[in-house]
Amino acid sequence: MxxxxxxxxxxxxxxxxxxxxxxxxxxxxxxxxxxxxxxxxxxxxxxxxxxxxxxxxxxxxxxxxxxxxxxxxxxxxxxxxxxxxxxxxxxxxxxxxxxxxxxxxxxxxxxxxxxxxxxxxxxxxxxxxxxxxxxxxxxxxxAGRALRRSTAEKGDIVFVTGTLGDSAAGLNILLHHDEERSELHPKLLQAHRRPHPCVTLGKWLAASGERIALNDISDGISQEAWEIADASGVHLLLEQDKLPLSKEVIAYADQMQMDPYEWALHGGEDFQLLGTAPATWFQRKAASAPTPMIPIGYVESGRGSEVEIVRSGEREQLTRAGYNHGRKR
Missing domain, CATH: 3.30.1330.10 (PurM-like, N-terminal domain)
Known part of the structure; x- marks a missing residue:
């Protein structure tokens, strides 16, 4: 005892x-x-x-x-x-x-x-x-500078702060006890075990005083994008080919004959940030951010509280399929 x-x-x-x-x-x-x-x-x-x-x-x-x-x-x-x-x-x-x-x-x-x-x-x-x-x-x-999910508006740029799917790919290697691929892709294992949250960028965005909607990517882009859409009552359109993928996740997905975008969209635990910002501000300021801000879509007019994605030139509703914390690994 x-x-x-x-x-x-x-x-x-x-x-x-x-x-x-x-x-x-x-x-x-x-x-x-x-x-x-x-x-x-x-x-x-x-x-x-x-x-x-x-x-x-x-x-x-x-x-x-x-x-x-x-x-x-x-x-x-x-x-x-x-x-x-x-x-x-x-x-x-x-x-x-x-x-x-x-x-x-x-x-x-x-x-x-x-x-x-x-x-x-x-x-x-x-x-x-x-x-x-x-x-x-x-x-x-x-006071008054906290960033929220509920401030996205029509015309905003949708952005992420880094590569997606690395953590989910690392978990896939670990769950399959794949020693050979563990040695080939140590960065994917590191992304799953020891992620680095984007604290510096979050503080920089708050200090800007700009209207930024922000969410952290713990459950996957497909979940986090819907949370912004629901909170703000807006329609988000994402472009799959703009989602940033690391060369490691692309190589591992190719070896496994898997789609890396499944990890990027639904894997979760990347602990990057997903956000929206006014287009004019983004075009002027994003390049000076302390970490990358990568545009992956925009907020458009029309139906509210919806997320769509463009794949191979075709629009479709993005399935809300992020990690569910009630489900066992």
């Missing part, structure tokens, strides 16, 4: 130096932190459940921690927020060792340190069967 308090102290011991104003730190009944005046607090939470969101066969403990932090940071990026503090709660079964839990925290801390996020508490309990991790993250954004 684990001593909960000893374990918590062990997990917090490896935390990077605190760089933000913490008034009352972890170890009391609750943490107390200071936020900058003139800013609003942004709060998000993500849960990862063993067998639903990750498998021990495909993810090392440190990768699990990194990816949990990445998922939460990506939510901050989509709001244009600067991430600040986090709390992590664990439900741990007996078949996970303390050394594995230490590795989970190590991966989480590695990415947290890159974005100056401080873990200020959480909880640890027992679980009968599977490991469950819930991270709650706080961020801040200038």
């Amino acid at each position: 684990r001593d909960e308090f000893v374990l918590i102290q062990q997990l917090l011991a490896q935390r990077p130096p605190v760089t933000r104003p913490v008034v009352v730190d972890a170890g009391d009944d609750a943490a107390v932190v200071s936020m900058a005046p003139g800013y609003q607090v942004v709060i998000s939470s993500d849960t990862m459940v063993e067998t639903v969101h990750f498998l021990r066969a495909t993810m090392r403990p440190a990768d699990i921690g990194w990816k949990l932090m990445a998922a939460n940071l990506s939510d901050m990026a989509a709001m244009g927020a600067t991430p600040t503090f986090a709390l992590l709660s664990l439900a741990v079964p007996s078949n996970w060792s303390e050394s594995e839990l230490v590795e989970i925290y190590k991966g989480l801390y590695q990415l947290a340190a890159k974005h100056e996020v401080t873990l200020v508490g959480g909880d640890t309990v027992s679980s009968p069967h599977t490991l469950v991790l819930t991270l709650t993250i706080l961020g801040e954004v200038r």
Whole structure:
């Protein structure tokens, strides 16, 4: 039987130096932190459940921690927020060792340190069967500058921030225990295990003060595009041949005789950003963005709350088929 308090102290011991104003730190009944005046607090939470969101066969403990932090940071990026503090709660079964839990925290801390996020508490309990991790993250954004899905308008450019489908292709390699292709395509495995959320670009877009609708790509473009269309009441038209694909995902899809656009559209967990921006602003400013902003379509007049895609010159409704978190991997 684990001593909960000893374990918590062990997990917090490896935390990077605190760089933000913490008034009352972890170890009391609750943490107390200071936020900058003139800013609003942004709060998000993500849960990862063993067998639903990750498998021990495909993810090392440190990768699990990194990816949990990445998922939460990506939510901050989509709001244009600067991430600040986090709390992590664990439900741990007996078949996970303390050394594995230490590795989970190590991966989480590695990415947290890159974005100056401080873990200020959480909880640890027992679980009968599977490991469950819930991270709650706080961020801040200038008052009135938070980016939302609901601001897209007719004439806007639809854009993404990087290549799509890499994570899903990496998962496909891992699920098939393909050692040869693992050696051939390490970048795809890295994209699945250790994604890099677009926090810098999200903050840059919020600072611009422009009308940007934004969503993070956790469940796949086909899901995220519909969420923007529904929230904004607009019609999005995407062009398949403009979706950015890495040379690695193209090569692997060719080897497997699979369609890389299936991964790009429906795979999820790329943690890129999907957004819309006024065309004139995009044409003037996109090239100076800190990371690529790649146009893949536009918002057009006509029917609201719909997403279509152009394939081989033909328009069709885009099937809403992103990753469903209620379905096992």
